Amino acid sequence: MPDNVPRAIAAPLLKWYDAHARDLPWRARPGANAPDPYRVWLSEVMLQQTQVASVIPYFEKFTARWPSFEALAAAEDAELMAAWAGLGYYARARNLLACAREVAARARIPETEAELLGLPGIGGYTAAAIAAIAFGQRAVVVDANVERVVTRLFAVTEPLPGVRPRIRSLTDSITPDARAGDFAQAMMDLGSGICTPRAPRCLACPLHGQCDGFATGAPETFPVKAAKLPKPQRYGTMFWIERDHRVLLVRRPAKGLLGGMRALPTGPWGDLPPGLAGAPFAADWRLLDAQVRHGFTHFNLDVALAAATIAAHTDAPEGEWWPVADVEAAGLPTVFAKAVRVFGRMHA
DNA sequence: AAGCCGGGGCT
């Protein structure tokens, strides 16, 4: 079927959504007024490449502590980064704060897709989602769920990412003028609960009678994706430096991997285990008989662990001396939190 | 256009 022939998708999908919508904390209650744009924006940024179940506790924590753009704009960088710790993609947290401050300075968040697109951390998907969900505008909202649903509906055989322009055109062809926000969220709920990646539950889907992918008998083969390269293996060492029941934490550079986050000191990471080569200073290091393994987006990391206790008067690199008993409150990214647990077990 | 950027859930 050519792209310019509309299908009756929106009406049955919205009917299904009215009966089966997920009850999520950033959504307005059924029958209520439009949702709070602050909550829509915050949830959309947290949900970038992050699943709903992971976001919910962070969303509750953030909205309780910072209930508005103004409140968030007044937060300090360090406390916001610590609150974001564990959620990943830390550039989102830096952009979140920059965006809140810009919105607070303008006294309100813009309502058009084009204006939203100019704010930090808001790209094409998020601008469309906020315009549709918070402000009821017709916008073509394409995320990974929509890509999966649409490539199945139309049995799109061309591979991602090259086929994205056509997916957008197909999504445009089924997006209604009214209730565009509900339509977008309905597509996401469908993609999350019915039109799932591995084993879609087609017989529970309100659209299976109109789905070319269902008709092929193998809907799970869509979307077609380009082959992925294997992740390289890299190695590093983390250093636990204790002085007077406190441990040395440093701040990672603002940009790059885990940028702007508190961390344990590390040497450079490379293709071979560096041992103590990158130690921050000479000391009586104890190499622990343990390793920490962690997967990042584009490489896997094996970390060796080294510990030293130094006397109270000893000079050491710049950083924060954090109470060992309270180190879990430092807001460390997960790879460092893993290492801290191992140090705590083997150092005690 | 391609690479960089986390972490956890699911199968």
Place this chain on the structure above:
DNA sequence: AGCCCAGGCTT
């Protein structure tokens, strides 16, 4: 043990 995810920014 992979695959996946309510993507955006930088180069």
